[in-house]
Amino acid sequence: MASSKKKLQGLVAATITPMTEHGEINFSVIGQYVDYLVEEQGVKNVFVNGTTGEGLSLSVSERRRVAEEWVTKGRNKLDQVVIHVGALSLKESQELAQHAAEIGADGIAVIAPFFLKPWNKDVLINFLKEVAAAAPALPFYYYHIPAVTGIKIRAEEVLDGIQEKIPTFQGLKFSDTDLLDFGQCVDQNRQRQFAFLFGVDEQLLSALVMGATGAVGSTYNYLGKKTNQMLEAFEKKDFSSALNHQFCIQRFINFVVKLGFGVSQTKAIMTLVSGIPMGPPRLPLQKASREFTDNAEAKLKSLDFLSFNDLKEGNLEACS
Numbered sequence: 001m002a003s004s005k006k007k008l009q010g011l012v013a014a015t016i017t018p019m020t021e022h023g024e025i026n027f028s029v030i031g032q033y034v035d036y037l038v039e040e041q042g043v044k045n046v047f048v049n050g051t052t053g054e055g056l057s058l059s060v061s062e063r064r065r066v067a068e069e070w071v072t073k074g075r076n077k078l079d080q081v082v083i084h085v086g087a088l089s090l091k092e093s094q095e096l097a098q099h100a101a102e103i104g105a106d107g108i109a110v111i112a113p114f115f116l117k118p119w120n121k122d123v124l125i126n127f128l129k130e131v132a133a134a135a136p137a138l139p140f141y142y143y144h145i146p147a148v149t150g151i152k153i154r155a156e157e158v159l160d161g162i163q164e165k166i167p168t169f170q171g172l173k174f175s176d177t178d179l180l181d182f183g184q185c186v187d188q189n190r191q192r193q194f195a196f197l198f199g200v201d202e203q204l205l206s207a208l209v210m211g212a213t214g215a216v217g218s219t220y221n222y223l224g225k226k227t228n229q230m231l232e233a234f235e236k237k238d239f240s241s242a243l244n245h246q247f248c249i250q251r252f253i254n255f256v257v258k259l260g261f262g263v264s265q266t267k268a269i270m271t272l273v274s275g276i277p278m279g280p281p282r283l284p285l286q287k288a289s290r291e292f293t294d295n296a297e298a299k300l301k302s303l304d305f306l307s308f309n310d311l312k313e314g315n316l317e318a319c320s
C-alpha cells in the first residue's frame with residue numbers, strides 16, 4: 001500500500017523537457033532547472049513527462065532517462081517528483097511505472113489511453129489498475145485531461161469506488177474547466193485523504209474555493225512565485241488580494257492564448273524568463289515564432305513578471 005504521509009500539495013510544475021536545436025533531449029540543464037524552480041519560483045514539486053513535457057512524443061527509453069535525471073537532480077531539493085507513465089500500450093505504461101518505483105520517484109500518474117479508447121469507466125479503471133499494480137508501493141494519480149485525450153468519462157465517475165480497485169490511488173490531476181465535475185469529485189470523497197490537483201492555471205482560484213489541495217500546471221515554471229502569492233492570500237482568507245493575483249495571472253494567460261498558446265510557446269516563455277535554454281519542441285509541434293516571443297516578453301514586462309529597466313511610470317497594467 002502506498003504511503004499517504006507525504007500528501008502532494010501546493011504548486012507542482014508540469015516540467016518542460018529541454019531539447020537541443022537538433023531535437024535531442026538536453027539533460028545537461030535539468031540540474032539548473034531544479035534550482036531555478038526551487039530558488040526563483042518557490043516550487044518544490046514536479047510532474048515529469050506529462051503534456052508540457054511532451055511525454056507522449058518521447059521514446060520509452062527517453063522517458064526513463066528524463067525521469068531518472070529529475071529524481072537524481074531533485075534529491076534533497078524537491079519535495080516530490082511525480083512521473084507521468086501513461087502510454088497507449090499497457091506494457092509500456094507498466095514498464096515506466098515499475099521504473100519510476102525503482103528510481104525512487106514519489107508517485108506516478110496516468111492518462112486514459114486515447115487511440116484505442118476505453119469506452120466506459122470500468123474499462124478505464126481496469127487499465128489504470130493494471131498500471132498501478134506494476135508499482136504497488138507508489139502513490140497513484142489519475143490524470144484527467146479530456147480535451148487532449150478525447151475521453152469524456154467524467155472524473156467523478158472514475159473516482160467512484162476507485163480505492164477499492166486501486167489501493168494505491170492517492171489523487172486526481174484534473175485538467176479540465178468543468179468545475180461541476182471537479183466539485184463533485186471533492187464533495188463525494190471528503191472522507192478520503194485524496195489530493196485534488198487542479199490543472200487549469202488561469203482558473204485555479206475557483207478550484208481552490210471548490211476544495212483543490214494543490215495545482216499542477218505549465219505556468220508554475222515561470223509564474224510560480226506569483227501563483228504562490230495567490231495561494232498565500234487564499235490561505236489567509238484575503239480573498240480580494242487572491243483575486244487580484246488571479247486576475248493578474250489571467251491577463252497574461254489571456255494575452256498568450258489569443259496569440260496561440262501551447263507547449264511550444266511554454267518552452268519559449270520559460271527560456272526567456274529563466275534564461276535556461278528549453279529549445280524547440282519535437283515534431284509534430286512547431287517552434288514558437290519570434291513574433292510570439294517578442295509579444296510575450298513585452299506583456300511579461302508590462303505586468304512586472306519580468307524585470308526591466310525602462311521607466312515604469314505609466315505602466316498601468318503592473319500588478320501589485
Ligand SMILES: CC(=O)N[C@@H]([C@@H](O)[C@H](O)[C@H](O)CO)[C@@H](O)CC(=O)C(=O)O
Nearest residue numbers: 014050051052175199200201216217218
Ligand atoms: C492543456 C494543458 O497543457 N494544460 C496545462 C495547463 O497548465 C495550461 O498550460 C495552463 O492552464 C494555461 O492554459 C496543464 O494542465 C498540463 C499539465 O499539467 C501537464 O503538462 O501535464
